Each structure stands twice: as structure tokens, then as C-alpha cells.
Amino acid sequence: MKPFELIPPIKDYIWGGTRLRKEFGKESSLDRLAESWELSCHKDGMSVISGGEFSGMTLDAFLRKHPEAFRTDCTAFEEFPILIKLIDARDNLSVQVHPDNEYARKFEGDNGKTEMWYIAECDEGAELIYGFRESITKEEFRKAIEENTLLDKLNRVKIHKGDVFFITPERSMQSERESLSLRFSRVQT
Numbered sequence: 001m002k003p004f005e006l007i008p009p010i011k012d013y014i015w016g017g018t019r020l021r022k023e024f025g026k027e028s029s030l031d032r033l034a035e036s037w038e039l040s041c042h043k044d045g046m047s048v049i050s051g052g053e054f055s056g057m058t059l060d061a062f063l064r065k066h067p068e069a070f071r072t073d074c075t076a077f078e079e080f081p082i083l084i085k086l087i088d089a090r091d092n093l094s095v096q097v098h099p100d101n102e103y104a105r106k107f108e109g110d111n112g113k114t115e116m117w118y119i120a121e122c123d124e125g126a127e128l129i130y131g132f133r134e135s136i137t138k139e140e141f142r143k144a145i146e147e148n149t150l151l152d153k154l155n156r157v158k159i160h161k162g163d164v165f166f167i168t169p170e171r172s173m174q175s176e177r178e179s180l181s182l183r184f185s186r187v188q189t
Contacts, residue, residue, distance in 0.1 A: 001069065004052045006059060008086075009045030011035040017090030024086065035087050041080035079111070086120075095129060095154070100169040115167040119159050129154045130165060 010026060016034025020026040026036050040047045041060035049057050063069060063080055098104075104112040117128070133155045136144075144150040157165075 002052060004054060005050045006039065006047040007050045008036045008038045008047055009040060011037070011045065015089055015091040015093050017088040019088045020086060033088060035085050037083060037085050039082060039084040042083055098169050112169045114169060117165040117167065119161055119163040121161055122159050126159050127156045128159050128165065130157045130167070131155045
């Protein structure tokens with residue numbers, strides 16, 4: 001079987017920029033290119049094979065037809081468990097908390113996820129908000145939201161090109177200032 005290229009789904013979020021188009025040649029009719037899902041079998045955006053005998057087939061369909069392709073037993077997973085994204089954070093990302101499997105399945109109908117972020121480039125002084133500075137109760141969390149002081153409770157980490165962050169479920173995450181990152185997500189199964 002010959003190697004093939006994938007056409008990634010492109011996501012447009014308010015904080016996205018133009019670097020994915022200008023520096024990585026990503027094509028889209030969208031104005032902002034916030035994320036390029038380079039390897040994805042996720043229902044919200046699947047990679048599509050470009051060229052060759054499987055051209056036009058989604059990666060998900062291909063793996064279901066050819067589970068041996070990755071030289072591992074992909075049939076052990078309901079969904080292919082890896083999602084790789086390029087992210088252009090031109091502006092501050094929203095604060096995100098990724099739930100564990102139990103919560104995600106119960107309330108979102110999806111799996112939780114663990115992430116690994118590699119900082120490909122970033123502006124001087126760029127930061128990630130990574131978890132809380134200290135433990136916080138549900139009541140303290142609610143009060144901080146009501147008083148608009150939640151950002152004061154979050155842990156800010158200065159980032160530099162080449163930094164790597166491993167983010168487990170239930171950690172908050174946000175990027176501030178312009179940065180370009182490669183995010184690897186393992187959809188928990």
C-alpha cells in the first residue's frame with residue numbers, strides 16, 4: 001500500500017488567524033483559519049484522502065476497510081483515538097476544560113480527551129493558561145465566575161518555541177497572545 005496525503009478539515013474560530021494559509025499553504029474559503037485537523041477521524045471533521053486509489057475516502061472509512069494500515073489493531077477502538085491539529089491562535093483562546101470519559105459520555109455523548117501541545121512558534125511574552133493556581137471548590141469556582149474573577153484563579157505559564165505540555169482531562173487550557181501550536185489529542189476510549 002502506497003502512502004497518501006490527507007486533506008484536513010479547517011475550523012474557523014473567532015481567535016484564528018491567517019498563518020495556516022500563509023505559512024502552511026492550507027486552502028479554505030474561510031477568512032480565519034483557526035485549526036487544521038491534520039489527522040482526524042472525529043465526527044466533527046474527518047480527514048479525506050487525496051490522490052491514489054483511495055482518493056476522496058475519509059480516513060475513518062479507510063481504516064474501517066483496512067484496519068491493518070497502521071500496523072496495529074485499530075478495531076480495538078470504536079473511533080480512531082488520535083486527533084492531530086495545527087492551531088493558529090492569533091487572539092486569546094477561550095478557556096477550555098476537557099472532561100474525563102465518564103462526564104463526557106454522560107453529558108456530551110463523546111469521549112474525554114488527553115492532549116499534548118507542542119509550541120511551534122509564539123510571540124515574545126506569550127502564555128498558556130494551564131490549570132488552576134491552587135485547588136478550587138465548586139462553590140469558589142461558581143463565585144469566581146459570578147464576580148468575573150475566574151482568570152485570576154488560573155495558572156499562567158510563559159511559553160517558548162519548542163515547549164511541550166501534557167494536558168490531562170479536567171485541566172483548563174487557554175493560549176494568550178499569538179502562537180502557533182501543534183496539538184495531539186488522544187480521544188480516550
